[in-house]
Amino acid sequence: MLYFVCAFYNEAKPIINFYKLKRVNENKFFQVFEREDIKLIISGVGKINSAIALSHIVSKYGISDEDIVMNIGICGSKNREIGEAVLVNKIHDVETKKDYYPDILISHQFEEGTLETFSKPVIDFDIEDICDMEGSGFFKASSKFFSPHQVQLIKIVSDHLDGVRLTGEFVENLIEKNILTIDDYINKMKKSFIKKDLLDDWDRKMMEQVSSALNLTENQKIQFNKAYIGYKIRESKSPEFVKNILNVRVQGKNESKREFKKLISKLYE
Template sequence: MAALFFALLSEANPWIRDLKASPLKQQGHFRRFESDLHQIIVTGPGKLAMASAVTEYCLSNQEQREQTGFQILNIGIAGSPNIANPVGDFFWINRIHDQSMDRDFFPERILGKFPAKEANLLTVDQPISRHFTPKFVQLSESELSQWDLIDMEASGFFYAASLYVPIHQIFVGKMVSDHLEGTMCSPKEVESIVESHIETVKEFINITDSELADRLEKPIDFSDEINFAKHLQFTESMLHDLKDSLMYFHLRYPKQKIPRPQFETLQENWQKRDAKNYLKTWKALLYA
């Protein structure tokens, strides 16, 4: 079973038709549809609406989300700063960065044919354009060049889902809708883009648990780095920050040894301030 979250009705409509899903009698605060195996939830745009819908679903559907093989997905459109990514291309997301929180999230990497393309993604609070327009926020080319895709929901989806569902059951798939020209896609254009990738995603959500395990990258062992950080008296929040940074480095350089700042011995008067400074230096190496 899968719970499929869409920000827009035009994103969900092709799935509603394909799965022959019907509206639930008890709708809650968000529009929900159900087929024999899957649920479709339409949240409205924005990460707060998405996070609220995910939370409502997870709290009211504990039995479903604890079923064997359950998956929770956010499928939708996103703008791409890179014109080399054609409109309509599909990507599984392997890194989500929330612009306002300045925080990273790392979905499981998907191996194999579902499809092989992966991308990083920036989640923003307002529509973005590379040109000045009253309805869009303009980002510079240098800011845009850091990201493969830009959307307004993924970080809210992933953060909320991760509170209730194991990470290996949470996925984000995005389709390129535009290149940030400062215009909105029509509902018809959105439906056409989404419809072209339904079979790819359906094949993925219908695989068995053992098949899914084969498609996911094996967990990365950061125990040496974490134990070292604990020796330096990192707090829990600092350890969490370090894990995100380590994952970011691994995604960029999967075959390279993880660097550490030079460090001789732990001084007797070592304080929390020293640990914070060491983490700052370490992160600079990992994000270089």
């Protein structure tokens, strides 16, 4: 299933039109639009509303390892161009000071960026990159049901935090201009979820040998496996360079940590 969560109708309308979604009239709590393999819910503004809407829609239609959950909407930015689409790789909740990290495992056409989520509209405020009012609530709720690589946020810059009032038509045009790029990214994600033959015998053997050679902890093994799989998805080949680790004599935890960090960094290059 492909799930979309949008804060308001003008953000959702281009998605509804592109995927030819139909209104679910019997839903009394939210505006929901659907076709067989896609569900879209309009949450209302704010991180609590976004979290509630996400929980409502996935509880109603179900959860699987191949689901994709997308938060599409506008954002503010001091420095980025109006209309630029940003794939979020870090979310910072300004109120709670907590950070969240979606996993981005595949190549894409977007610029990546850090999203700060506020509880109130932001006007003339010093932010790191982009900001909204839903992101952290959406991601925190999604993380209860899905793995980080299934949950993605794409934000389109709509203003420079100058208090300019945006029209519905303006917002719709911003989303519509990026809809083909969004759809391309979704299709790549779907392909990456096809697990058949992703790892061959050489991969499995090498991952096991590297884990043993570096004496990885369970948490490090999870990080290594994720980085290894991400590399193979992006590059469509095995990272043969990992076998060089087997020639390194690692003595002690500190040396193991250094070699592990170098390996993870190379896998994400």
